[in-house]
Amino acid sequence: MINSLRGMNDILSEDYERFTYFINTATDIAQKYGYHFIETPLLEETALFKRSVGESSDIVGKEMYQFIDKGENDVCLRPEGTAGVVRAFVQKKLDKAGGIHRFFYHGSMFRYERPQKGRLRQFHQFGVESFGVDSVYEDAAMIMMVSDILKALGIAYRLQLNSLGDSNCMPQYRDSLVSFIEKCEDDICEDCVRRKATNPIRVLDCKNGTCQVIYKEAPKLINHLCSACEDDFEKLKKILDDNEIAYEIDTNLVRGLDYYSKTAFEFVSDNIGSQSAIAGGGRYDRLVEFLDGRPTPAVGFAMGIERLMELIKMPEVKRDGYYLGAMDEEAIDLVVSLTHKKRKSDKATCDYKAKNLKSHLKGADKVNARFCCVIGTNEMQNDTIWVKDLENKTESTMFLKNF
RNA sequence: GUGGGAUUAGCUCAGUUGGUUAGAGCACUGGUUUGUGGUGCCGGGGGUCGCGGGUUCGAGCCCCGUAUCCCACCCCA
Numbered sequence: 001m002i003n004s005l006r007g008m009n010d011i012l013s014e015d016y017e018r019f020t021y022f023i024n025t026a027t028d029i030a031q032k033y034g035y036h037f038i039e040t041p042l043l044e045e046t047a048l049f050k051r052s053v054g055e056s057s058d059i060v061g062k063e064m065y066q067f068i069d070k071g072e073n074d075v076c077l078r079p080e081g082t083a084g085v086v087r088a089f090v091q092k093k094l095d096k097a098g099g100i101h102r103f104f105y106h107g108s109m110f111r112y113e114r115p116q117k118g119r120l121r122q123f124h125q126f127g128v129e130s131f132g133v134d135s136v137y138e139d140a141a142m143i144m145m146v147s148d149i150l151k152a153l154g155i156a157y158r159l160q161l162n163s164l165g166d167s168n169c170m171p172q173y174r175d176s177l178v179s180f181i182e183k184c185e186d187d188i189c190e191d192c193v194r195r196k197a198t199n200p201i202r203v204l205d206c207k208n209g210t211c212q213v214i215y216k217e218a219p220k221l222i223n224h225l226c227s228a229c230e231d232d233f234e235k236l237k238k239i240l241d242d243n244e245i246a247y248e249i250d251t252n253l254v255r256g257l258d259y260y261s262k263t264a265f266e267f268v269s270d271n272i273g274s275q276s277a278i279a280g281g282g283r284y285d286r287l288v289e290f291l292d293g294r295p296t297p298a299v300g301f302a303m304g305i306e307r308l309m310e311l312i313k314m315p316e317v318k319r320d321g322y323y324l325g326a327m328d329e330e331a332i333d334l335v336v337s338l339t340h341k342k343r344k345s346d347k348a349t350c351d352y353k354a355k356n357l358k359s360h361l362k363g364a365d366k367v368n369a370r371f372c373c374v375i376g377t378n379e380m381q382n383d384t385i386w387v388k389d390l391e392n393k394t395e396s397t398m399f400l401k402n403f
Numbered sequence: 404g405u406g407g408g409a410u411u412a413g414c415u416c417a418g419u420u421g422g423u424u425a426g427a428g429c430a431c432u433g434g435u436u437u438g439u440g441g442u443g444c445c446g447g448g449g450g451u452c453g454c455g456g457g458u459u460c461g462a463g464c465c466c467c468g469u470a471u472c473c474c475a476c477c478c479c480a
Contacts, residue, residue, distance in 0.1 A: 006471070058478050062404080080480085109480080114404075117473070118480085125480060191477080255479095266480090277480055304480030327437060354437095361440035376437060390440070 007113070007121030018309050019124075023106055026126045026149050026303070030104040033145050035128050038103040040084035042110075046074040051290055052083040054258025056198040063111040077110035081127045082259070082284070082300055083291075089131055090293035104128040106305070118275030118307040127281075127302035131288070134297035136232040139263040139283055140239040142299055146267055146279050147245050149303070154313030157267045157278065159246065162222070162253035163233040164201075166261050167286065169226035174200055176219050184214050204252040220251045229262055236263060255280065259287040263299065272307055279303040319391050321347030323369035325360035327376035335375060338385070338403065364390060373403070 004010060011019050027037075046066055053060050059079045066076040078084055085103055094101050106126040113119060128145065130138055143159065150157050165173060181188070181196045181203060188211050192203045204215060225233065240247055247265075255264045264282035272278075281301025288296040324339045326332045335350050342348035349367050351360065357374060364372035372388045379385055385403050388395040 003471080063478080111479080113478070115472080116475085119478085123480075127480090274475070275479075280480060302480055307480065356436095357438040358435090358440070363440090365441045372440075374438085378438085386438085388439075393440095395439080 007115035035102040035104040046076045065110045079111045085129045095293035095296050100132040102130045117273045124305040125302045129300035131298045136235050155311045160250040160266045161247045162264045173224040205254050222251050259284040278307045319370040322371045323364035324350040324373045326354050329354045331375040
């Protein structure tokens with residue numbers, strides 16, 4: 001037997017019901033916020049992710065499905081969605097066109113990781129990207145959108161918030177953090193020593209307990225923000241307060257991708273194990289420029305659909321449509337024709353075998369039909385059909401021409 | 404990539420110190436005289452016990468390897 005590859009799952013039956021329910025709910029809300037669907041290729045030039053996500057990140061460093069294609073191109077399956085959307089934005093010259101462009105997307109992402117609960121090699125994200133708005137109101141609107149989606153799905157969450165500063169204040173802060181790390185380099189973990197060289201900000205969310213104690217004394221980015229970043233962060237908190245969106249400030253919250261600046265946020269769930277981040281995002285004002293576009297402010301987020309799946313509260317499924325059955329061999333053709341006719345306006349299924357009434361009622365139950373419709377010899381003789389409403393438990397016999 | 408746990412029917416799981424034809428519940432399917440379901444009764448199908456070696460007279464059970472899943476690290480959505 002051939003099995004699917006490690007960390008790559010099929011989605012079917014009930015999972016598929018939940019999956020499409022999520023997509024429909026999220027799509028509806030994104031459209032209410034004025035976003036438009038965008039689909040980008042699963043395969044992109046490797047250079048795109050090296051430049052956007054950043055070579056220092058683990059995603060690019062060791063998790064990409066990368067290979068050389070038959071045309072000698074260095075390509076990889078997308079590990080995240082933002083890079084492709086930004087590339088498309090620049091390629092279609094929307095940066096030069098100016099104005100505001102808002103997109104949402106959903107689809108498969110690929111990372112060569114060791115699978116565990118909430119972490120697959122092929123997984124699905126729903127995300128949105130907004131281009132051309134530098135106002136912090138847009139950051140707030142984005143957070144509200146995530147909040148709306150999670151609430152619509154009945155998912156409890158905690159929202160964590162931080163500001164990563166911009167090109168004014170971030171480099172200065174990084175320098176002061178590096179000199180702090182150098183002073184305590186002998187006491188921190190190996191990973192942090194490595195991070196010092198590659199991406200020093202990342203030491204802040206190190207999971208190592210000893211490191212965390214040490215970093216309590218570390219300079220806080222939030223105290224080193226320039227006035228513009230400081231003002232935006234204060235404004236963001238006020239907007240969220242005004243709109244009754246609860247949040248916690250987490251000064252150690254660092255986004256894992258290199259392109260973020262200013263607002264960074266993460267939605268976490270306490271009910272799904274260690275892979276608790278269900279949505280994450282923030283502002284990335286410099287990324288369009290990094291990818292050869294005209295400088296364009298941007299902000300976005302992505303949600304991990306698999307991590308949400310078991311948290312989604314599905315609406316109650318109601319009986320729907322018709323089930324048709326014959327009690328006599330000679331009525332089968334008629335039943336098939338009637339079913340075909342009924343499908344023009346309703347969901348309708350039928351059984352291809354003659355069975356007794358009890359069996360048909362059971363069959364109607366199984367497909368969760370609202371009406372069980374049966375034709376036997378009595379009905380054949382009178383051109384009628386017996387119809388039972390399985391919800392109200394009422395029944396009647398009607399002429400076929402009225403059915 | 405590192406460490407730990409698991410793997411027996413479609414699903415959830417029993418299976419005694421290694422000893423005949425490996426069990427249950429649910430699900431599926433048929434019947435219950437051509438007339439009342441979801442909730443009665445009776446029956447049926449379905450498992451080379453993840454896979455590959457080894458020890459043994461004999462392995463679902465012990466040993467080694469391997470795959471996958473789960474948990475944690477790491478990373479991130």
